[in-house]
Amino acid sequence: MIFEAKLIGFKEGIKICLVWLVLYSYLLSKERKELIKPFYAGLALSAAAAFLSLLLPAGLISKDDAGNIISMSFAAFLILSGAALYHASGVNLFFGKGDVRSGASAGILVISGSLLFFLPDFAGSVLYLQGLAILKDDLLMTWASACAGLLIAGIVFFSFMKFYKPYRLGSFFGLPQLFLFLSMAKLFGGGIKGISELSLIPSVQRGFMKFIHDFIHQTFVLLLVPDHPILKKTAWDFIGIFFGAGFASAVSLLLLLSLPALFIRHSLFYPLPEPQGDTNASRRRIWALMLSDRRKKALPVMVFMVFIVAAWFSYGGEAVSKIYKPQPRPLAADGGIVRIPVKDPAGDIMDGRLHKFSLFHEGEVIRIMAVRRSDDSVSVCLDACEICPPDGYGQRDDHLVCVYCGTPIAVDSVGEPGGCNPIPLSADVGERFITIEMSEILKKWSFVNSVKTSEGVK
Amino acid sequence: MPLITVNSIIKEYETAHALRGVSMEVKKGEWVNIMGASGSGKSTLLNIIGGLDSATSGDVIIDSVNIEKLSEDELAVFRREKIGIIFQQAHLIPYLTAVENVMIAQYFHSMADESEAKEALQRVGLGQRLSHRPSQLSGGEQQRICIARALINSPELLLADEPTGNLDRENTKMILELLKKLHSEDHFTIVLVTHDHFVSTHGDRILTMEDGHIIRDEPVNDLRS
Structure with missing residues (x-):
């Protein structure tokens, strides 16, 4: 067995299982269990399309391209999460047109979402496994190992589910939280570089840092023409602080945490409707359920925030120490x-x-x-x-x-x-x-x- | 339609039979007193109706739910939602004030609401005793807190086990008048266990128990006349 291939299979398997669990729990809590079928369809289509991508001309999609697409799909789910939060705050993003609750449109959305979620990851993993098979010169064993990893993930997960059925998880997830979970699942389970990259954190960190840096840099370049005397003075060193990895990394982290922070604010403080009930006790009961519900929905977001901060700094420290500077x-x-x-x-x-x-x-x-x-x-x-x-x-x-x-x-x-x-x-x-x-x-x-x-x- | 239906309840202990096939019905909004000597099985019956004890055999159906078939968790939810209980002893928490003792019942039901708890105490005539601890109150006042606590979550059924057993005649009258007033305003159902004939003359109906059987079922008016 090839350990790296097995790990890739295991990683993808665990990701599928976790996404299935949360989505299924969410659909159960919303009484839309029937939408799990489009999810299966999206999953199957993603797998098929990922394998079909092997037929594309070699080199058409590089590992870097795949990594970037995975990062972008993470960003897409993060943005979807923000949009769903905005929608949940009372702004009708559908402009009152079309009913996403109807079977067909909801089904199409679930299939599209599943494709958007799984296809880049599957394609990236397939690309990685293909490269690994060439490197190890053993195509059959590489794929067998990946399948074994996938199988182990399934057995581990469903053995756990046999003893404990955590379907009540659904009460922790509204649609915004569901999308946020999907983006976090991708953030922590993404990456296509085998053992060395089980997380998208380094690439997301790089992307954010580049964005922050370029923004600040271009602002200064606009304000101070490149040959301006100030660029040759000590002040430039102070301005340079804004270009530093530490500053950009901190601002990037704040950017990434800003959406979950909005979630927490929304989850804990959004105004509750006046409860309707025959007696004070029944109104109090409804009020308590609403409060409990919104606290529950804040909980996974808080957990994500802790994970993001921990992962951000652990990966950040590792990345900084790895700069290679050759002797001229x-x-x-x-x-x-x-x-x-x-x-x-x-x-x-x-x-x-x-x-x-x-x-x-x-x-x-x-x-x-x-x-x-x-x-x-x-x-x-x-x-x-x-x-x-x-x-x-x-x-x-x-x-x-x-x-x-x-x-x-x-x-x-x-x-x-x-x-x-x-x-x-x-x-x-x-x-x-x-x-x-x-x-x-x-x-x-x-x-x-x-x-x-x-x-x-x- | 009856709120409570008890079908052939038997309760056996290792050495004794507390209930020997008791059946009864209580209509919604009715006030039923259960009379009997010590050891006749009246408190056992009340505990089984309240889900505090289970029967050896038979069914207890309250508001269309057979509580003998409920799990412990379901039973706890059922009690919390449907039933209020008053005992002979007040069972108040000594280090909490009157209003806090009521709020704790709200907390376990849903969430505490101080203004509602204060209002409930005002209803039972303790508006001036909100911040007093149980030890600073008389037995009658403590029992009134118990009534406020039992009714704070708007139960459909109030079970009372010798609620005036520790009180003198004046306080007994006061508690019964209070129960009568609240019953007429809120229309909940009362099942009250007592051995006191004076107490049993309040309400709609009296069931008399002896040796684990109901031997008599008569309206209060008949007894009064």
Whole structure:
């Protein structure tokens, strides 16, 4: 048995079981048990479509693409949850048109929701298993292991259900809470990188951080034109705090917690209707049930908030410690040309890792970097961007990271100018050497705010 | 339609027969007194009707529910929703005030509501004793708190086991007048166990028990006349 494949199967199995349990409990409490059938249909369609995706041309969807789609489907459920909360607060998002309570439309919604939830995850796992099968050179055993994992998850779950039938869980979930649960199930059970990634937290963290950073960055760039004197002064270091990973991470966490916080506020404080009853006692009983109901619905959200905070910091700490910063290798210009060997005993540019080089020119060290992109082309850039102090870049997992501000940069976007990307260099990438004009290097380096780094004046 | 139907209830202990096939009916809104000497089975019958004890055989149907078939949890819910009970002893919590003693019954039913509890105590004439603890009140006043506590959740059935057993004649009269007033206003059903002939002359009907049997069933008016 292949452990990684078994784990993937187990993870998907547990996710299916948990989603089934909460959805089924929810439908029971709403007396809409019949809608479990469209859920099964959506589940089956997702599985079928995921396997059909194997027929797509190789490389059409990369693991990164799949990961991004999973992250986006997480975001979709989070947004749906917010929308359902908004709807529950009294704003009719359906504009009074169409009745989602009717069998057909509710069924279509459940099938669509199930597809949106399961298809990206299943497709990602199938993609991962396919890669694993090639790596292990054992297609049959890989799939058998995944199926075994799936089976074990089912047996564990239904053995538990045999002794304890927690269908009363439904009273903890309104529609907004249900969507929030689905997004959380995806957040904690997502990721397609086998053992190393059972959670979407790192990718969500990166996405949020990039959003926060870019927002702040672009605001400053708009307010302070890049060649403004203030950018060359100490004040820039203070402004740089807003670009820091810690700041962006904290703001991102606040963003992620803001919706659950709204839930708690809504769950605990939304105005209750005046209870109708023949006697004080019956009115009191109805009032107590309503209070109990809204407290119950706040409980899973509180649990999610604790999980999010714990996971956010545990994954955040791990991610920060994993930045790879290679030692620059010295280069020299010869006749106005700089040559970088594609492969030599010191390193192989095509190995997918970040490679750095240093060039000494008129008392100043110019840093250059090269990295292979997913299409096997090589990007050659200065190890600096136009705006931040030139601390350069490191590599974390499958992306680059600005050492100064922590912005994640997708490797495939390296070589494109602008934003937080490193300044690209025009280079001729040959079989044995990468050739760059010295004049090109000097011209681009002149854009760099070369006198300062975050650690002090150079 | 009767609120209570008791069918052939038998209650046996290891060495004794407390009830030997008792059957009776109580209509909705009726006030029925159960009379009898000590050991005649009247309190056992009341406890079985109230779901505090179970019968060895037979059925007790209250408001169309056979309570002998209910589980412990269901029975607890049923008692909470349908029944109020007053005993000879007040069983008040000594470190709580009068109003808190009433609120605790609200709490176990649904949720506490202080203003409603105060109103209930005012109804039983204890508006000036809201913050007093049981030890600061007379026996009659304590029993009035018990009545407020028993009725605070609007039960359909009030069971009273010797509610005036500890009281002097004046307080007994006061409690009975209070029960009469509340009964006429709220129309709940009363089953009251007593060995006191004076007490039994209040209400609609008297069942007399002897050695685990009901030996007589007569209207109060007949007895008065």
